[in-house]
Amino acid sequence: MDRLDELEAQSVYILREAYNRIEPLAMLWSLGKDSNVMLWLARKAFFGNVPFPVMHVDTGKKFKEMYAFRDRYAAEWKLDFHREECPPIDAVDPSLPPAARSAARKTEGLRTAIAKYELRAVIAGIRRDEQATRAKERVFSPRDETGQWDFRDQPPEFWDQYKTDFPPGAHIRIHPLLHWTELDIWLYTRREGIPIVPLYFARDGKRYRSLGDEDITHPIDSDAATLDDVIAELQTTKTAERAGRAMDHEREDAFERLRATGYM
Amino acid sequence: MSEDSTTLPEDATENLALTGEEETVGERALHRIVIVGHVDHGKSSLIGRLLHDTDSLPPGKFEELKEVSARRGMDVEWSFVLDAFQAERDQAVTIDTTQIWFKTALRDYVIIDAPGHREFLKNMVSGAASADAAIMVVDAEEGVREQSRRHAYLLHLLGVQQIAVVINKMDLVDYSQARFEEVSRQISDYLKSIGSVPLVIVPISARGGDNIAGRSERTPWYDGPTVISTLDGFHGHPGIGAQPLRMPIQDVYKFDARRILAGRIESGAISVGDTVLFSPSNKTAKVRSIEAWPQNSASDTAAAGESVGITLVEQLFVERGEVVSHMENPPRLGTTFHARLFWLGHKPLKVGDSYKLKLLTQEAEVRVKSIERIVDTQTLQNSAGDAVERNAVAEVTLYSRQVLALDDYGDLSRTGRFVLVEDYDTVGGGVIFMEGLPDQRQAITVKSTNVISVEHNLTADSRAARNGHHGGVLWFTGLSGAGKSTLAMEVEQRLFAKGYQVYVLDGDNVRRGLNANLGFSPEDRTENIRRVGEAAALFADSGIICITAFISPYRVDRDRARASAPGRFHEIFIKADVATCEQRDPKGLYKKARAGEIPQFTGISAPYEPPESPDLVVDTAAEDVTESVGRIIRYIEDAFTLKKRAD
Numbered sequence: 001m002d003r004l005d006e007l008e009a010q011s012v013y014i015l016r017e018a019y020n021r022i023e024p025l026a027m028l029w030s031l032g033k034d035s036n037v038m039l040w041l042a043r044k045a046f047f048g049n050v051p052f053p054v055m056h057v058d059t060g061k062k063f064k065e066m067y068a069f070r071d072r073y074a075a076e077w078k079l080d081f082h083r084e085e086c087p088p089i090d091a092v093d094p095s096l097p098p099a100a101r102s103a104a105r106k107t108e109g110l111r112t113a114i115a116k117y118e119l120r121a122v123i124a125g126i127r128r129d130e131q132a133t134r135a136k137e138r139v140f141s142p143r144d145e146t147g148q149w150d151f152r153d154q155p156p157e158f159w160d161q162y163k164t165d166f167p168p169g170a171h172i173r174i175h176p177l178l179h180w181t182e183l184d185i186w187l188y189t190r191r192e193g194i195p196i197v198p199l200y201f202a203r204d205g206k207r208y209r210s211l212g213d214e215d216i217t218h219p220i221d222s223d224a225a226t227l228d229d230v231i232a233e234l235q236t237t238k239t240a241e242r243a244g245r246a247m248d249h250e251r252e253d254a255f256e257r258l259r260a261t262g263y264m
Numbered sequence: 265m266s267e268d269s270t271t272l273p274e275d276a277t278e279n280l281a282l283t284g285e286e287e288t289v290g291e292r293a294l295h296r297i298v299i300v301g302h303v304d305h306g307k308s309s310l311i312g313r314l315l316h317d318t319d320s321l322p323p324g325k326f327e328e329l330k331e332v333s334a335r336r337g338m339d340v341e342w343s344f345v346l347d348a349f350q351a352e353r354d355q356a357v358t359i360d361t362t363q364i365w366f367k368t369a370l371r372d373y374v375i376i377d378a379p380g381h382r383e384f385l386k387n388m389v390s391g392a393a394s395a396d397a398a399i400m401v402v403d404a405e406e407g408v409r410e411q412s413r414r415h416a417y418l419l420h421l422l423g424v425q426q427i428a429v430v431i432n433k434m435d436l437v438d439y440s441q442a443r444f445e446e447v448s449r450q451i452s453d454y455l456k457s458i459g460s461v462p463l464v465i466v467p468i469s470a471r472g473g474d475n476i477a478g479r480s481e482r483t484p485w486y487d488g489p490t491v492i493s494t495l496d497g498f499h500g501h502p503g504i505g506a507q508p509l510r511m512p513i514q515d516v517y518k519f520d521a522r523r524i525l526a527g528r529i530e531s532g533a534i535s536v537g538d539t540v541l542f543s544p545s546n547k548t549a550k551v552r553s554i555e556a557w558p559q560n561s562a563s564d565t566a567a568a569g570e571s572v573g574i575t576l577v578e579q580l581f582v583e584r585g586e587v588v589s590h591m592e593n594p595p596r597l598g599t600t601f602h603a604r605l606f607w608l609g610h611k612p613l614k615v616g617d618s619y620k621l622k623l624l625t626q627e628a629e630v631r632v633k634s635i636e637r638i639v640d641t642q643t644l645q646n647s648a649g650d651a652v653e654r655n656a657v658a659e660v661t662l663y664s665r666q667v668l669a670l671d672d673y674g675d676l677s678r679t680g681r682f683v684l685v686e687d688y689d690t691v692g693g694g695v696i697f698m699e700g701l702p703d704q705r706q707a708i709t710v711k712s713t714n715v716i717s718v719e720h721n722l723t724a725d726s727r728a729a730r731n732g733h734h735g736g737v738l739w740f741t742g743l744s745g746a747g748k749s750t751l752a753m754e755v756e757q758r759l760f761a762k763g764y765q766v767y768v769l770d771g772d773n774v775r776r777g778l779n780a781n782l783g784f785s786p787e788d789r790t791e792n793i794r795r796v797g798e799a800a801a802l803f804a805d806s807g808i809i810c811i812t813a814f815i816s817p818y819r820v821d822r823d824r825a826r827a828s829a830p831g832r833f834h835e836i837f838i839k840a841d842v843a844t845c846e847q848r849d850p851k852g853l854y855k856k857a858r859a860g861e862i863p864q865f866t867g868i869s870a871p872y873e874p875p876e877s878p879d880l881v882v883d884t885a886a887e888d889v890t891e892s893v894g895r896i897i898r899y900i901e902d903a904f905t906l907k908k909r910a911d
Contacts, residue, residue, distance in 0.1 A: 001569050003294050013514070013528050017435075020515045020584060047573060048557045049519045069458075129365050138390070156386035156608055156690050158393030158422070159681055165688040170791050181365060208859035 004188050007180055008041065013160065014139055014176040015045040018123060019052065021164035022172060025121040026053040026082070028110070031066045032211045033196055037185050038177055041145035042123075043077070054079045054116070057109045059086050059102070061213040068195045084113035099216040114171065121172040129181045139178055140164065143171045163182050183234045190227045201225050293371040295498060298392040299701065300419065301401035302411035306432040309470040310401055311364055311375055312342030314491065317477035320366035342470060365756045370496045385418075385655050386608045389693065397426035397498040399491070400451070404437045404467070408450040411640060417641040417657065420460045421606060421695065423677050425701040429462045434483065435469040441485040457644055464494050475717075496586040500692070507531035508569070508593035509540075510671070510679045512624035517573070524555050524573040525582065530624070530678045534574065534588070536678065541594050543588040543669035546705065550577040585626040587669040587679070595679065597704040599634065599820045600871060604659050605652075605694030609686055612651040612661070623668060623682040630662045630684070633871055660694075661871065667820060672698040685839065700864050702786035704820060721817045724755055727807035731765050733904040735807040736894075737800045737829045741875060742838030743854055743867045745845030747884040748813040750840060754893045756811060759900065765805060769796055770813040785863070790821055797825025804832045809904060817872040834903065837878035842867045844885045856896045879903075 001009070018025060018154060027050070029035045056070060074081035080236045092101050092182045095202030114122065126134050138154050140162035155163045166172060177185075189196060206219035207230075224230040299307045312329075315321050333341040342546045362836050364375045376391035392398065398419050402412055419427060429451050437443040439670055444467045465481050466475050468491060474480035474492045509532030512705060517524045534540070538551045555573040556562040566572045574588075587595050607613050613632060621630040636659040637646035652658040673695035674678030684692040728734045738755075740748040759766040775782070779795055782788040805808035816822050826833040846854040847865065857865035864870040880899050882892045 001567075003292065006294075006569060009569055009571040010526065016514045016526055016571070044516065044557050045571070046557075047519060047522075047524060047555055048559075051519070154387070154390075156391045156693075158693060159683065161683040161690065161693075163688075163690060165620070165685055167688055170688075 004184065004191060007184055007188070010046065010179060011038075011041045011098065011176040012026075012045040014036070014162075014174065015123070017162055017164070018140075018174045018176070020045070021162075022121045022174075024052070024117060024119055025123060026055050026113075026117065026119055027123040028125070028210075029054045029056050029070070029081075030125070031056065031062065031197060032125075033069050033185055033200060034082060034127065034177055036194055036196060037180075037188055038123070038125040039077070039079075039178070040192060041176060050077070052080070052084050052123075055082045055084055055113055055122075057084045057086065057106055057113060059106055059109070059213050061102075061215055063197075063199055063211070063214050065086065065197050065199050066078055066211065069195070073195060075223055082113075082117075082148055084109055084116075087112070102216055116120055116260050120166075121174055123174045123176060125177045126175050127177050127180050127182070127185075134178075137178055138163070139175050141173045141175065142166065143173060149173075183231065186227065186234060196227075200230065202229070276536075283316070290340055291561045292367070295371060295397065295495070296376060296395045297375045297495060297498075298395035298398045298419075298424065299401060300388065300392065300398055300411075300415035301432075302403065302406070302409040302415075305401045305403040305406065305409070305412070306343075306470050307401045308343030309341075310399075310430065310432065310476075310491070310560065312344070313470045313473060313476050314375070315364065315366050316342070317473060318366045318368055318492065319405075319773055339471075346902050353573070355553040367746070368492055368496055369902070371493060371727060388415065389418065389422065389606065389608070391425055393422045393693075393789060395424050397428070397495075398424045399494075400429045401432050401464075402429060402447055402451055404431045404433045404440075404443055404447055407447045408454060412451065413454055414641045416455055416460065417458055417639075418606060420602060421657065422693075423673075423681070423695075425460075427460060428464050428498075428499050429466045430491060431457075432463065432468055432470055434467045434474060435472050439467070439474075439480075439482045441483075444483075444486075449775065460560045463497070464489055466491055466494060494910050507676060509534055509589050510595065510624075510676060511572075511574075511588040512626070512679075513542075513584050513588065514625050515584055522555065522575055523579075524575055525588075526571070526573045527588065527625070528571045529566060529568050531568050531676055534572075535565040539591060540588050541591050542580070542588060543595050543705075544597050544667040545582060545586055546597075547580055547582065549580045551575075552577045556617075572721065585624075587624060587626075594705065595671050596698055597667050598670055598698065598701055598703070599667055599818070600661060600663050600664070600701055600873075601670055602636070602659065602661050602697040602699065602701070603682070603694035604639075604657065604697070605684070605692050606657050607652045607654060607692045609689070609691030611686070611691075612653045613658070613684075613692065615652045620685040620760060621662070621664065621668075621682055622685060623670070624679055624749060628664045628666050628670060630664045633661045633873075635660050635662045637751075661875065663871075665819075667704060669697055670698060672696060678809060679767040700786060700870065702818070704790060715874070724807070726807070728906060731807050732833070732906055733809065734906070735765075735804040736809055736832035736834060736904060737797075737804050738809065738834050738836055738900070739800070739812045739816070739822060740811065740813045740836050740838050741822060741878075742841060742884075743842060743845045743872055744815055744865075745848045745850055746838045746840040747882075747889070748815075750889060751882065751884075751892055752811045752813040754899070755896050758893060758897055759809065764904075766805060766809045766811065768811045768813060769800055769803075774799070775892045784864075790818070793818075794822040794824060795830045798823075800825065801829035804829050804858065809900065814870070815866050817866045819873045819876070820860060822875070834879040834899075835875050836899075837875045837881045839874075839881055839883045 019042060026036065029039060039050065039054065087104050089105055092105045092108065096104055127136065128134055128137065138157045140157065141149065142155065142163060143149055157163065197211065202222045202225045203206055205221060205223060206223040207224055208217060208219050211217060222233060224233045299311060301307050313618045316326060329344055330340055330496050332344055333339060341817060361755055366373055376395060400412065400416060402408055431444055431447050434444065448465045452462060466488060468475045472477070474482055475486065479490055510530040511527045511534060512530065513525050514527045517526055536551050536553055539548055540551060541548050552575045554563060554566050555575060589595060615632050615635055618629055619632050621628045635649060635652060638652060639646055639657045639659065653840040671680040680696045682694055682696065683690050724735065740752055742748050749770055752770065756768045758765050773794055778799060779792050782792050793814060796812055796814060800810040800812050822835060849855060853862060853865065854868065856862045866872050882895060884892055
């Protein structure tokens, strides 16, 4: 087994544990490169089926290429697809900086969706190498009734025995890609031939390395126009993946504050 | 060699050239390294320094680090690299396991930073359990401390076999070789005492960058590897593929016409056409296919580490929790096992308490039968106790009502370990030892084939009508010296006198013939009881009241005997405590057991599982033989005698 085989086998194991132990649950599909890999892994785990709902919590502010991608593959992959609305921006804490406020809006949209379907768990495609706070995450990560993440008192997680017992009202985030790196995602996308939103590839000297809302995501300078180019670029860069995400720069602890209240 | 022991900044590259491995996209190996050690011995600083020295910090991070450190009135504080949290920065304590990526010329690494504070054991465990290797940081000035020993012990318990030690803060001891050797000896001695060996011991200063990436001029007396070449010298995964097959069933899918058993292969390999054994159900079947998606990626064979799905030729009802193996080298079956465990629960673990066991994909309720010893990881002294407190390590015996598929940790580490859950939380983890315990498999395997039941022309009713009573089994169980044989012989005599057809099976008449080929190993004892159960059932079939007088300490053995004589099995608990039995000691066996002459003696060095709902309890410590016999006779007359009815 090479490194990608090992990553894949571990993620498949996690997805199968989630599906067997926790119900009802749904997978979050942000339309980005990570959640595309996650969906692909779910199809692997369940032999071509995705046996739970796949949700896009839509801010309405994504790129048009992303919407086109979503509609095509939701149909082609026969997903049990659900688009969930976010509340209007006016309803969100105006004291937050703009990008963090926008993220908080998405958090609220997710919270509404979780309540609507009475979901016990959502599966999300975060990775430990994305951001220092995410490095502290667990694969099965409990939230309390208000969606709060208590990073100081996380359950022990070892020998692939995940936390699968919860008091009533508790909610859980499941992270099957936690152990992957950004480069792993691209290498796997290339190996498996997983479709991807074309915005990741350079046009006119710019490309998106990470995709969020159109108004708060900025492209990076790059000539990487193909998968091979992107992989070659990543093997040399030392710039953080989320450098193009405005909210990560607003305050030292902006991310953590968001996360504690339920932001992915 | 020592001539060249000045700075060798490229020694990682040198290593690469030595192994002759080429860097290929997607094929760079990833190693998981855990860094442990006593609080403030410099784990986080080492990591910060490693990132800097392997050129893995993002641009501007070093400048930011200098700035943040200056703001707090410090020199460059390398540990700030890791301090993602504001809260953490303010406390200057690492809160949780953190994962950090970096690469050498040879391969990629994930560092798991495990905190040194005692109350954060669970985070250390979460980080260390998945590591390929460990680096233990020891402060040159302070030497080996409480957490150094504790972490070393836990690494060993968690199965992390490759351990390197770095003696940090050599700058504070003037790079003294004598001090280095002294501290090296401390840690080596401790590691040896727990059965572990450090691969290498490196004198470093994380602050000064000595012997991290390149060899330092300040330790000219040291000519061993640097930290980075030590990392590159760790091995990959051991050959789990060559071990016996273990594939725990995770789920059974019926998305289409296929019935797919899904699971991950923990060890060994499986191929289409293999005959496989399911445990604990003990069913067998042939593998029809190994399924995959996309379907063109399916293969005829799969090996350790792969998450797969199989279909079977036979339609078999198996569920999550069953373990797939080959017929050779299957897991053991048992209800009782010994474990060495670390305890994370806020409430102490106590004898008699119940927990949910998670062992591979099996779940079962287990009870703590006994606590053999509590291990002080400092002194390695054992102490007795009836409770295991949070953060302690202990050796215990656990009992499950249902039969489990188990491996001894020494045989197969991945399937010989478990966690315990209380309420909703994981409260402990442990590894399994099966020494001295019976494998129940032999006892449930029907080896003969082509066996067809033949119907008698006589019915049980007609036999009972002639005898005036039903046939059945009276199964006496209890400690040696409780009075089983005495009572059985008395009862037999009294019943015979009353006209009953009755016969006693006891050790003497069984071991001389039927079981002459059996010794006293746990397996043989189980087989002994199995045969007695089957023989007693035949006596019962023939209309006779059969009394058996065997210690039969295991519930599972008695349950099996009950299953052999369904509806006609009466469990009689001949009750007397160990102290009483030891005082009687009619055969002098307790004395010998106490002297260590009889190993695995029930009640002394082996467990006795009392019946949970016996049909009759005869307390021989509280009543005399006449009273006891009277009660048993009344019970039998009541249960076995044909009722005389008016019609």
